[in-house]
Amino acid sequence: MSLYGLLRTSVSGMNAQSTKLSTIGDNVANSDTAGYKRASTEFSSLLMANSKTNYNSGSVVSSIRYAINEQGALSYTTSSTDLAVQGDGFFVVNDPTGMPFLTRAGSFTRDGNTGNLVNAAGFTLMGYDISEGDAQGTLNGYANLVPIDISAMNMQASASTTGIFTANLPSDAGIVAAADLPSTNAATADYTAKSSIVVYDDLGSEVVLDIYFSKSADSTWEAAVYDQADATPGSSFPYSSAALATQTMTFDANGNLTSAGTMTIPVPGGQNVTVDISKMTQLATDYTPLTATVDGSAPSTVTDVEIGENGIVQAIYENGSKAAAYRIPLADVPSPDKLQPMAGNIFSTTLESGDVTVGFPTESGLGSLVSGALEQSNVDLATEFTEMIVAQRSYTGNSKVFQTGNELLDTLMNLKR
Structure with missing residues (x-):
């Protein structure tokens, strides 16, 4: 039975290293994706009960961790609606069905059909409508959030x-x-x-x-x-x-x-x-x-949008006047690294991450907003390629163990001949 255990152990090792190579591949592919948080593979051992004279090999189990709480470097752009969070917190965005999510990807632009600010993945930035008196926010949920609609600020007196x-x-x-x-x-x-x-x-x-x-x-x-x-x-x-x-x-x-x-x-x-x-x-x-x-x-039309580090969105009109229209909140959870990543560079809350709390930038330990900047991926290519070499070597080693076990089984079978 120990030979069969040897095969199973080496297969688990190859599977674990395959998982690690998959996370490395995702990291390398998204090294230029704004707001992307790198994934890493951690290993833990599974051991079987053994006696002093007999050893039963166990296996290795892989688990995925995400460096969501790790700040990426900021790069500056020429668009005032490109946003980055310097410090803790996430933007609140909605998908087309109205479901709220969290993200650090702040490449927002004005949607031609709705006038809303949407990011590269099509998620709509949410905030509070100051003109409606909703500037205080809701601490423990997404109530009263509305899309940041730039077109609604046109032609105001x-x-x-x-x-x-x-x-x-x-x-x-x-x-x-x-x-x-x-x-x-x-x-x-x-x-x-x-x-x-x-x-x-x-x-x-x-x-x-x-x-x-x-x-x-x-x-x-x-x-x-x-x-x-x-x-x-x-x-x-x-x-x-x-x-x-x-x-x-x-x-x-x-x-x-x-x-x-x-x-x-x-x-x-x-x-x-x-x-x-x-x-x-x-x-x-x-x-x-x-x-x-x-x-x-x-009455004047909007020529530009100004977003302060405190999240207040002001329309700049042709006549030079300014008017505050929205305030962008930030959301946070007790354990950001336990959030569930999803397609589109967004995150959803889990039991392990804890419940979401909503506040305003620069308040209650939340970071500040930086307008005209994007948070870059926190992937370090040098580290990823080094880890790739290590995973490749480990995979090869496990395959050699499997090959050796197979050869030993062949030898055993040939004894009958």
């Missing part, structure tokens, strides 16, 4: 809601009579200074606001805001509609504002714009506008 206006008002300006203040909207209205600013309504149309400043008493000023579209051609006053907002501003002996530091202006067809005027001054110099900024933008 943003209504103005906040602004800052800072200027110096001349302390030696003459006082305007109450009957002639701009807030009266009379044809005889007088003022000390005037500025115009652009805001945007709900449809993204420009609305020009005329802001009049008039000294109504010592250290006291009135600000009156009108829609320029309602002005009388050639003379402004009277406007065809009343002032959108008026504000009384008072200053101390040092020229600093002591009254309310904000002014609320209802934009026709838009939102209420809260303007910060807390830095207004009244000093002995001319009227000097210093800051005039208002948020909002006109």
Whole structure:
């Protein structure tokens, strides 16, 4: 029986080395595959019960391990939608049926049919829609994730809601009579200074606001805001509609504002714009506008996409404005090396890997996103070829053992002759 055991043992050795050569072949074939994680073959022995005078040969068993948790080198590209994870974590992607998987392959491009970001294997990148208020995420699952749809960000307008206006008002300006203040909207209205600013309504149309400043008493000023579209051609006053907002501003002996530091202006067809005027001054110099900024933008198409290391996806529009639309999460498991690799460079969770947890890049121990980069395969060709030589030699050795056992059986059979 020991000769038959010898044959079985050598066959198990050849099978084990064949498995090792198969993993080496996969590794070499995918040495240039972005996000590929190398496989390796480990061996363990199976021993039979033996006595002091009789030995029964056992066999060898192979098992496959994946170096999923081993970081591959990053290579930089010219595409802002190429993504790499620097550190722990995986992208969440869906297959065409909507089944979620994990991957480190971040070669995402815009799909011509859906507008979604898909990688080279056709899996769709998933994230949270910030515009819908889903920026917090779900810690223990894939709930509320949606495809990152670049086409959905086209032709968006943003209504103005906040602004800052800072200027110096001349302390030696003459006082305007109450009957002639701009807030009266009379044809005889007088003022000390005037500025115009652009805001945007709900449809993204420009609305020009005329802001009049008039000294109504010592250290006291009135600000009156009108829609320029309602002005009388050639003379402004009277406007065809009343002032959108008026504000009384008072200053101390040092020229600093002591009254309310904000002014609320209802934009026709838009939102209420809260303007910060807390830095207004009244000093002995001319009227000097210093800051005039208002948020909002006109309708514009997306020209590019910017993805930050924290996973926030911003659309860059033709007019130079930016708008955050999605946030890309990262998922992780307690034992990444126990994930199950599948075709398309994706991984599925197993009992051994543990349950998935979802978070955001740079938070809770997760890595950061690198835009314009890809994680390369962690295969080292020099190591693989060395292992190939070793496996080839071991296979040859096992085959020689099998051949020797076969020859011994032939000798045994020939004794009968």
